[in-house]
Amino acid sequence: MKFRFAMVCSSNQNRSMEAHSILKRQGFDVSSYGTGAHVKLPGPSLREPNVYEFGTPYKQMFDDLHRKDPELYKRNGILPMLKRNSTVKLAPQRWQDNAADGSFDVVFTFEEKVFDMVIEDLHGRDQTLMKSVLVINLEVKDNHEEAAIGGRLTLDLCQEIEATESWEESIDDIVIAFEKQHRRKLLYSISFY
Structure with a gap:
């Protein structure tokens, strides 16, 4: 099944763009955003x-x-x-202004405060579609080496999610297996459009 993915980080465009670049090369439908004011x-x-x-x-x-x-x-x-x-892509885009981009199936964040901002933003929007969206936080330090590792780990997770019929039914097992294999904790939440 084909999903739409969004990568979101704070304001410096490193972690989300690294993941966006890797996923784009692998043929995923992916966009990336920042959450800061600038x-x-x-x-x-x-x-x-x-x-x-x-x-x-x-x-x-x-x-x-x-x-x-x-x-x-x-x-x-x-x-x-x-x-x-x-x-x-041509230029950075701000998550809070992405309403014209439609809805995503899965949103990845790379630090907990951004995860919280995305959840808060989704809860503050009119939920007219009643379409579920999975928001996952994979904590990644903001440096070039860690961004590269985080991008590859994000690819692994996206491949696992795309291999399922329904992420809603499989997400707990996917997260448990990922955390065990990579020794990294994930936060995740389900919201709606």
């Missing part, structure tokens, strides 16, 4: 992040940071990340 990328110091509006093309961010300090942003992995992101 896209925030590391800057020269913690107090000086680079802040962009959602909808700013990844190529524009890449060009801006390349102009500012190409060595710094190459060394910290931001330029390669933006290059990857630009091959996946």
Whole structure:
């Protein structure tokens, strides 16, 4: 069965875009989003992040940071990340503004506070379709190495979910098997559109 998947992280576009990239290459119907007010990328110091509006093309961010300090942003992995992101989609999108994208079958988050935000957002929407949506949190540290591992683990979970007739009947078994195999805890909840 074919499902629609969404990948959601905070505001820096690393973890959700890594998972989006991996799933897209495997032929999944996938989208990705951030939940922050802006896209925030590391800057020269913690107090000086680079802040962009959602909808700013990844190529524009890449060009801006390349102009500012190409060595710094190459060394910290931001330029390669933006290059990857630009091959996946044009620009970052904000989860809270995705109503026009329709509904998803499964939404993945990569940190608990984002999981809570997605659940709260879904509960605050008009639930006119009465279509169930599975929201899963796979905790992933926000660095390039962990994002790559998290992306592969997300792919494994998506493949397991797609192999079922009905995730509603199989999700408990899928989660238990995943947690045992990978020694990672998952949070999950069912909401509605």
